[in-house]
Amino acid sequence: MPEEKKNDVMEKIVSLCKRRGFVFQGSEIYGGLSGVYDYGPMGVELRNNIKQYFWDTFVINREDVYGLSAAILMPETVWEASGHVGKLGLVDPIVECKICHERVRADQPEAIADHEATHKGKKVEWSEPKVFNLLVETKLGASEDTATRVNLRGEITQGIHVNFKNILDSMHPKIPFGIGQIGKAFRNEITPRDFLFRQREFEQMEVQYYIKPDEEEGLIQFEYWKNLAMEWYLGLGFRKESLRFRQHASDERAHYAKDAWDIEYNTPFAGWKEAWGIHHRGDWDLKRHSEYSKVDLSYYDEESKSRFIPWDIECSGGVDRAFLFVLLEAYTEDKLGDDLRTYLKLSPKIAPVKIAVFPLLKNKEILVEKAREVYKLLKKKFGAVVFDDNGNIGKRYRRQDEIGTPWCVTVDFETVEKDAGVTVRDRDTGEQKRMSIEELVSYVKSQLS
Ligand code: ATP
Numbered sequence: 001m002p003e004e005k006k007n008d009v010m011e012k013i014v015s016l017c018k019r020r021g022f023v024f025q026g027s028e029i030y031g032g033l034s035g036v037y038d039y040g041p042m043g044v045e046l047r048n049n050i051k052q053y054f055w056d057t058f059v060i061n062r063e064d065v066y067g068l069s070a071a072i073l074m075p076e077t078v079w080e081a082s083g084h085v086g087k088l089g090l091v092d093p094i095v096e097c098k099i100c101h102e103r104v105r106a107d108q109p110e111a112i113a114d115h116e117a118t119h120k121g122k123k124v125e126w127s128e129p130k131v132f133n134l135l136v137e138t139k140l141g142a143s144e145d146t147a148t149r150v151n152l153r154g155e156i157t158q159g160i161h162v163n164f165k166n167i168l169d170s171m172h173p174k175i176p177f178g179i180g181q182i183g184k185a186f187r188n189e190i191t192p193r194d195f196l197f198r199q200r201e202f203e204q205m206e207v208q209y210y211i212k213p214d215e216e217e218g219l220i221q222f223e224y225w226k227n228l229a230m231e232w233y234l235g236l237g238f239r240k241e242s243l244r245f246r247q248h249a250s251d252e253r254a255h256y257a258k259d260a261w262d263i264e265y266n267t268p269f270a271g272w273k274e275a276w277g278i279h280h281r282g283d284w285d286l287k288r289h290s291e292y293s294k295v296d297l298s299y300y301d302e303e304s305k306s307r308f309i310p311w312d313i314e315c316s317g318g319v320d321r322a323f324l325f326v327l328l329e330a331y332t333e334d335k336l337g338d339d340l341r342t343y344l345k346l347s348p349k350i351a352p353v354k355i356a357v358f359p360l361l362k363n364k365e366i367l368v369e370k371a372r373e374v375y376k377l378l379k380k381k382f383g384a385v386v387f388d389d390n391g392n393i394g395k396r397y398r399r400q401d402e403i404g405t406p407w408c409v410t411v412d413f414e415t416v417e418k419d420a421g422v423t424v425r426d427r428d429t430g431e432q433k434r435m436s437i438e439e440l441v442s443y444v445k446s447q448l449s
Contacts, residue, residue, distance in 0.1 A: 035192025070159025
């Protein structure tokens with residue numbers, strides 16, 4: 001990201017998100033809930049488009065990945081098996097400030113630095129790190145005595161592993177194969193921060209890919225999923241230099257992980273930050289769930305006539321982080337004389353609105369009627385098309401620029417009187433071209449595929 005964009009871009013994104021209906025603070029009229037956000041009309045479309053792109057690439061367009069939508073509520077034993085509850089070290093370390101007793105994640109230097117800054121130069125001493133279980137707990141049942149303690153899942157991963165046998169028995173997959181899922185996860189983050197980056201309720205998208213327990217196969221598959229995840233991320237419209245791979249140091253990895261890499265985005269608020277994780281989890285999860293559930297989660301391989309617990313390559317990303325990073329990457333300001341033009345350079349594939357249709361003048365019935373006709377036709381073809389006759393053309397362009405609409409189509413007198421097509425204005429160059437409706441349709445189709 002160019003230096004001049006870095007300084008206040010996050011603040012501008014937060015404000016644009018509210019102003020244009022992308023993201024609102026959760027339960028805002030009641031004072032807001034920290035680390036929780038609601039997605040507005042533009043946000044929900046952008047988010048759905050990101051998720052659909054994930055689902056197409058990782059599930060629908062493949063023969064070896066099965067889709068799943070597991071429940072959010074899971075019994076506590078699942079989390080004991082996975083190591084999230086107990087003493088296995090899959091919990092986050094926290095430290096307490098000795099001045100004000102506020103708790104902060106010990107493994108987040110920026111959270112520590114921010115907190116120390118609030119004490120304005122006073123020397124801050126911290127307690128020894130303690131482990132903190134991030135799972136959100138609740139109870140199910142009519143009375144206190146009979147209630148069962150359950151957790152809102154802290155990651156969608158375990159919903160996949162606990163359904164491993166169901167997928168084997170219903171789909172009879174041949175190894176290697178994967179299970180893909182998109183869904184909400186909940187973490188009682190002590191210091192939710194940086195807008196959508198660290199939330200308490202968020203969404204993940206991932207594939208757990210099961211392979212033969214073989215070192216070489218592990219290396220090949222790991223490389224494959226790492227590269228696919230990067231290719232997918234770049235496909236969201238990122239420049240190559242905005243993303244990088246980073247391998248976890250051995251003391252940073254969960255103790256069961258054979259290898260772990262992140263895809264990181266160069267954020268304007270804190271430099272390189274995790275967007276996606278690719279982890280070689282070995283047989284850890286299936287083995288632990290076999291032990292705890294007492295259900296055999298091994299796989300019988302017809303080819304080698306042998307039975308084994310498969311190894312698992314995990315490919316896991318955050319929907320909300322992808323959403324935030326896409327906005328940060330797309331946010332652009334162009335100086336036009338004294339004016340500043342702000343627009344989101346979103347890939348047309350994920351833009352919440354593809355085309356906006358305007359009548360040149362709102363009080364000329366003949367133009368409005370024709371524009372409505374064009375709008376209906378385009379809406380039938382592309383769905384995400386809006387009609388706008390509010391304010392002058394300049395204002396309409398500004399509105400569409402800020403939500404990243406790639407094309408604005410204007411119906412004018414020449415359209416009506418000379419059957420001369422419409423003018424199509426390109427969001428990024430501002431250039432206007434006259435095209436027939438047929439030309440426009442095939443042009444937009446080519447850009448969306
Ligand atoms: P971090 O180190 O940033 O807390 P993590 O390593 O705990 O992340 P994973 O458990 O690997 O994250 O989760 C997979 C993905 O889920 C992450 O790459 C990230 O995109 C997303 N994610 C994790 N925690 C959050 C959160 N609190 N808010 C939003 N997205 C999150």
